[in-house]
Amino acid sequence: MKKFSKLLFGTPGIPGSSTKVDSLHGVKRVHELGLDAMEMEWVHQVPKNKEKIEDVGKMASSLGVVLTCHAPYYINLNSPEPAKKYASIYRIVNSAEMLQLASGWSVCYHPGFYLKMDPKVVYKTMVKRFKAINLELKKKKIDIWVRPETTGKPTQFGSFDELLRICKECNTLPVVDFSHVHARDNGGWNSKKEWVEMLSKMEKKLGRVALDNMHIHISGIEYGEKGEKKHLILEESDLKWKDLLKVWKEFKLKGVCITESPNLEEETLLIKKSY
Numbered sequence: 001m002k003k004f005s006k007l008l009f010g011t012p013g014i015p016g017s018s019t020k021v022d023s024l025h026g027v028k029r030v031h032e033l034g035l036d037a038m039e040m041e042w043v044h045q046v047p048k049n050k051e052k053i054e055d056v057g058k059m060a061s062s063l064g065v066v067l068t069c070h071a072p073y074y075i076n077l078n079s080p081e082p083a084k085k086y087a088s089i090y091r092i093v094n095s096a097e098m099l100q101l102a103s104g105w106s107v108c109y110h111p112g113f114y115l116k117m118d119p120k121v122v123y124k125t126m127v128k129r130f131k132a133i134n135l136e137l138k139k140k141k142i143d144i145w146v147r148p149e150t151t152g153k154p155t156q157f158g159s160f161d162e163l164l165r166i167c168k169e170c171n172t173l174p175v176v177d178f179s180h181v182h183a184r185d186n187g188g189w190n191s192k193k194e195w196v197e198m199l200s201k202m203e204k205k206l207g208r209v210a211l212d213n214m215h216i217h218i219s220g221i222e223y224g225e226k227g228e229k230k231h232l233i234l235e236e237s238d239l240k241w242k243d244l245l246k247v248w249k250e251f252k253l254k255g256v257c258i259t260e261s262p263n264l265e266e267e268t269l270l271i272k273k274s275y
Contacts, residue, residue, distance in 0.1 A: 001143060002105050004254045007214070008066055009272040010037025012258050015265040023056045027065050033265055035272065037066040039108070039258045043073045046094045050101055057102030066256055067104035068215060071095035076112035077129035078122050078157060088112070089129065093136045096146045105256065106145035106215045108175040111157045122157055123166065130170040147173055147215055152180035152228025159184065160198065164205045173206060175215045179231070179260070182239055183223035190240055195247040203251075214255030218244070218271065233263050234270070245275050 014026030015033065023040055030038045038060070047053055060067050072095070075088040095107050111129075114122050130148075137146060148166070151158030160181050163174040181189045181198070189198065202210050220237025222229040234241050261267035 001145065001213075002066070003212070004066075004256070007216075007248065007253050007275065008036035008256045009268055009275070010035055010039060010066065010068070010256060010258050011264045011268050012039050012070070012217075012260045013041040013264065014038070017265060024052075024059055027056060027060045027063060027067075029265075030065050031063040033269065035265070035268055036064075037068065037256045037258070040067060040069040040099075040102075040104075042069050042071060042095055042098075045072060046091065046098055050098070053098050053101045057104065061103050067099065067102050068106045068108065068256055068258065069095055069099045069104060071107055071109035073110065075109055076115075078112040078115060078117070078125050080115075085129070089133055089136065092133055092146065093140065093142075096137060096142045096144060097140060100142050100144050104144060106147060106175070108147055108149050108215060108217070110151055111148045113156055119157075119162075123162065126157060126166060127169060130166060130172070134170060134172075145173060145213065145215065147175045149175035149217070150177045150180045150184075152177070152183040152221070152223070154184060154227055156227075160189075164202060168205055173210050173213055173215070175217060176202075177217035177260075178244060179217065179219050179221040179237075179239060180228060183221045183228040186223060186225055186227070187238070190238065192243050192247055195244055196250070199247065199251045199253075211251055212254045214253045214257070216253075216255065216257040217260050218257060219260040219267070231260055231262060233261050234267060241271075242274060245271070248275070 015029045018025045018029040220232035220234040259268040
């Protein structure tokens with residue numbers, strides 16, 4: 001797996017200023033902007049054209065742009081329906097297959113929903129599903145990070161503590177979306193003290209390897225009692241993002257940060273420059 005000496009910054013998808021709306025031109029534009037990474041948004045479906053994906057990977061490698069991807073939204077590893085369960089596992093593994101073809105680094109996915117079930121029961125189900133994913137990845141000789149993301153609504157599996165526990169048990173690392181954690185708690189986790197507590201807990205539970213291989217999401221966010229509503233530009237949100245960057249510096253984080261803002265490249269450049 002790739003290792004980085006610092007924190008890199010990238011866009012969630014193809015920059016709006018790209019001359020063509022495809023990943024190949026997106027990678028070129030990311031490089032022209034002086035950014036480091038691009039997250040391919042496979043939220044509706046995983047691409048099927050292996051040759052094109054390999055071309056994107058070659059372009060990214062030649063320009064020094066790191067590729068990540070977001071797996072489809074249509075995933076619920078807690079589904080009691082066998083067809084949905086297996087389809088969810090397939091979409092995650094298929095995302096990893098394609099990203100590896102592109103010489104990518106890390107897959108992000110949303111694990112699923114509680115479906116009004118006991119969270120303890122859901123956790124046990126998720127462990128089984130995570131281990132099934134690991135087995136498929138091993139069979140297919142996939143050697144990139146495949147990570148569950150902290151989720152923004154209390155109805156979704158994926159609180160920060162849940163993911164630390166399950167990642168420890170299933171030998172992986174989480175995608176930490178600081179905005180989701182903030183929204184899920186209806187405005188909590190928005191101070192230096194809380195972020196220091198977060199990252200300290202992560203290091204203690206998963207080891208320094210976790211802080212040296214961070215896959216981060218950040219954006220402004222609107223939320224309420226039911227958690228996340230929508231992403232906002234940073235200045236329209238109450239997230240104390242400048243203080244958050246200071247905590248990242250303090251912990252000497254390494255890895256990739258994707259700025260999931262409606263203003264893709266502008267906010268990513270802002271975060272990188274501020275950092």
